[in-house]
Amino acid sequence: MNAILSNQNLQLLSGNHAAAVGAKLANPDVSPVYPITPQTPILEKMIALQSEGLLDTEILTPESEHSALAASISASLTGVRVFTATSSQGLLLMHELLHYASGARSSIVMFNVNRTVASPWGFWPDQLDSLAQRDTGWIQLYSESPQESLDSVIQAFVIAETARLPVMINHDAFYVSHAVEPVNVPDQSVVDGFLAPFQPSVKLDPEIGRSFGAPIAQQPWNESRQEVDRAMSGVGELVTSTGRQWGDLTGRRNCDMLEAYRCEDAEVVIVTMGSMCGTARDAVDNLRKQDVCAGLLKVRLFRPLPAEALRQALAKIPCAIVLDRNYSPGTGGILHQELKGVLYGVDHPPKLHGLLTGVGGVSVSSAKIQHLVTTYKDAAPSFEPVWTE
Amino acid sequence: MMQEILILGRGGQGAQTAGNLLARSFFEKGQFVQTFATYGGARRGTPVTSSIRVDDSPIQVRCNIELANAMLCFDDSLMDQAFLANADNKTAIVVNSARPAEYFADLGDYKIVPVNGRHIAKSHGMGKVINSALLGAFVAIMGQPGIDVLCEVIEQNAPTKKQENVAACREAFELLSASCVENSK
Numbered sequence: 001m002n003a004i005l006s007n008q009n010l011q012l013l014s015g016n017h018a019a020a021v022g023a024k025l026a027n028p029d030v031s032p033v034y035p036i037t038p039q040t041p042i043l044e045k046m047i048a049l050q051s052e053g054l055l056d057t058e059i060l061t062p063e064s065e066h067s068a069l070a071a072s073i074s075a076s077l078t079g080v081r082v083f084t085a086t087s088s089q090g091l092l093l094m095h096e097l098l099h100y101a102s103g104a105r106s107s108i109v110m111f112n113v114n115r116t117v118a119s120p121w122g123f124w125p126d127q128l129d130s131l132a133q134r135d136t137g138w139i140q141l142y143s144e145s146p147q148e149s150l151d152s153v154i155q156a157f158v159i160a161e162t163a164r165l166p167v168m169i170n171h172d173a174f175y176v177s178h179a180v181e182p183v184n185v186p187d188q189s190v191v192d193g194f195l196a197p198f199q200p201s202v203k204l205d206p207e208i209g210r211s212f213g214a215p216i217a218q219q220p221w222n223e224s225r226q227e228v229d230r231a232m233s234g235v236g237e238l239v240t241s242t243g244r245q246w247g248d249l250t251g252r253r254n255c256d257m258l259e260a261y262r263c264e265d266a267e268v269v270i271v272t273m274g275s276m277c278g279t280a281r282d283a284v285d286n287l288r289k290q291d292v293c294a295g296l297l298k299v300r301l302f303r304p305l306p307a308e309a310l311r312q313a314l315a316k317i318p319c320a321i322v323l324d325r326n327y328s329p330g331t332g333g334i335l336h337q338e339l340k341g342v343l344y345g346v347d348h349p350p351k352l353h354g355l356l357t358g359v360g361g362v363s364v365s366s367a368k369i370q371h372l373v374t375t376y377k378d379a380a381p382s383f384e385p386v387w388t389e
Numbered sequence: 390m391m392q393e394i395l396i397l398g399r400g401g402q403g404a405q406t407a408g409n410l411l412a413r414s415f416f417e418k419g420q421f422v423q424t425f426a427t428y429g430g431a432r433r434g435t436p437v438t439s440s441i442r443v444d445d446s447p448i449q450v451r452c453n454i455e456l457a458n459a460m461l462c463f464d465d466s467l468m469d470q471a472f473l474a475n476a477d478n479k480t481a482i483v484v485n486s487a488r489p490a491e492y493f494a495d496l497g498d499y500k501i502v503p504v505n506g507r508h509i510a511k512s513h514g515m516g517k518v519i520n521s522a523l524l525g526a527f528v529a530i531m532g533q534p535g536i537d538v539l540c541e542v543i544e545q546n547a548p549t550k551k552q553e554n555v556a557a558c559r560e561a562f563e564l565l566s567a568s569c570v571e572n573s574k
Contacts, residue, residue, distance in 0.1 A: 012409075012412070012413055012416055012422070014425075144451075172451075175452070176451065178427075179424070179425040180422070180425065181421075181422065182422070276451070278449035278451045279450045279452050281449050282450045363452045363453035365450075365452045365453070366452070
């Protein structure tokens with residue numbers, strides 16, 4: 001028996017089932033979910049757990065994703081714990097209410113499986129669905145593996161219920177959602193000790209006369225957004241402290257906003273999110289064997305964008321190569337755009353390349369990433385989108 | 390050293406389930422595994438690929454398998470150049486087919502072993518459920534993770550006809566083990 005395996009309480013779970021098990025451990029009161037490929041196994045697993053008597057939640061299956069989110073907002077505002085899940089077109093159908101959910105300061109945790117957006121129709125890993133929601137006021141985390149997805153769901157409830165802002169956790173279709181791997185499932189007692197009951201000071205209650213979301217004048221409307229801004233500004237620290245506490249309990253590492261891998265002496269750093277991080281880590285190890293001093297900067301927290309942490313992580317790096325598994329027509333890769341903003345005005349910023357890599361779910365191998373690094377590390381950056389397939 | 394394995398079938402044939410059962414068998418033997426299926430809309434009859442990685446240490450790459458150590462094909466009409474692009478002359482390939490090995494010689498310099506999974510499954514009252522028989526044959530050709538662990542995993546996970554599934558798996562394993570020993574001499 002492999003020593004590492006035998007020392008852990010590991011179960012084989014897909015990324016989607018790991019997300020559902022994470023939700024089960026967090027014990028949500030209400031879970032309104034509409035199924036959509038490739039998210040459906042999350043809902044299926046929750047129903048299976050419920051039917052086995054292992055999950056005590058009210059699963060609502062309304063007629064659309066829009067209604068699922070409407071139910072989630074209302075439930076959350078009554079002060080109960082809410083979990084939902086969706087993907088791609090389903091997330092886009094929720095768009096109007098995504099703004100509402102954050103404006104109303106709900107504490108929903110949503111799991112989104114990153115999938116291409118039609119047209120043309122497809123089911124492939126691509127992060128445009130969630131990145132296109134970056135201005136809706138949701139905290140966004142990107143997960144690399146089934147283990148991280150399970151852990152992130154549990155941490156997300158602490159973050160959402162403390163910040164009074166909804167959290168969206170994202171993982172890539174198939175490469176994470178359908179990847180079956182050994183996953184450490186923590187004991188319920190560990191999660192119960194970590195995640196305090198949700199007890200908001202303000203909530204919808206028929207015993208108390210109070211309006212939520214009523215029309216208000218310009219100045220208080222403006223102030224409502226300043227309140228969201230203040231809440232957002234504390235999220236980075238909250239993600240760090242929550243991840244540290246979770247790590248102390250479980251031994252898990254890398255639950256922070258960013259993860260810097262072999263960046264200390266790096267001459268070139270790959271910056272990316274989601275499933276490609278694992279492949280990029282393998283590429284870094286192989287590049288190092290070829291005497292290329294490469295590193296990886298994984299972005300786990302995308303909203304709020306951890307600007308200062310990104311500036312610090314890239315402060316002494318000569319060259320950064322952003323790999324974007326998304327395409328924003330008219331600009332290019334979204335993470336690349338964000339990093340250009342972050343690095344503006346910094347003394348001696350790294351040379352920054354933005355490469356559209358794996359858009360539409362195209363497979364990106366370790367060998368390909370190694371090739372991209374050696375090709376672009378000494379090249380002049382382009383302001384135009386660079387397609388690598 | 391990481392091993393990479395591909396299973397190709399048509400939606401509804403059980404290729405994804407076969408991938409999960411095989412991965413679970415390696416896992417039970419103490420190895421790290423990663424298996425994922427890729428498919429489009431849920432349509433019966435369209436190609437479904439199951440990818441399996443096996444290693445002694447945690448697996449971090451997340452991309453398609455480009456060169457497999459072993460491949461299992463559920464339907465000989467899927468044995469085309471696109472599928473074989475993931476193989477070389479060292480890749481162990483098992484195909485569900487009633488045809489003889491010579492039939493596949495024109496495809497190139499590959500190690501292709503046909504097995505009549507449909508016939509074996511039918512003889513055990515399994516009808517069109519061929520994945521347990523094909524897995525038995527595949528494990529014989531690969532030489533790992535072992536027939537006993539595979540049969541245990543099948544018995545634990547088969548929703549119905551547990552003994553029939555296990556019997557079909559063992560028969561295919563024994564049938565192919567004989568030819569495997571012959572080839573290794």
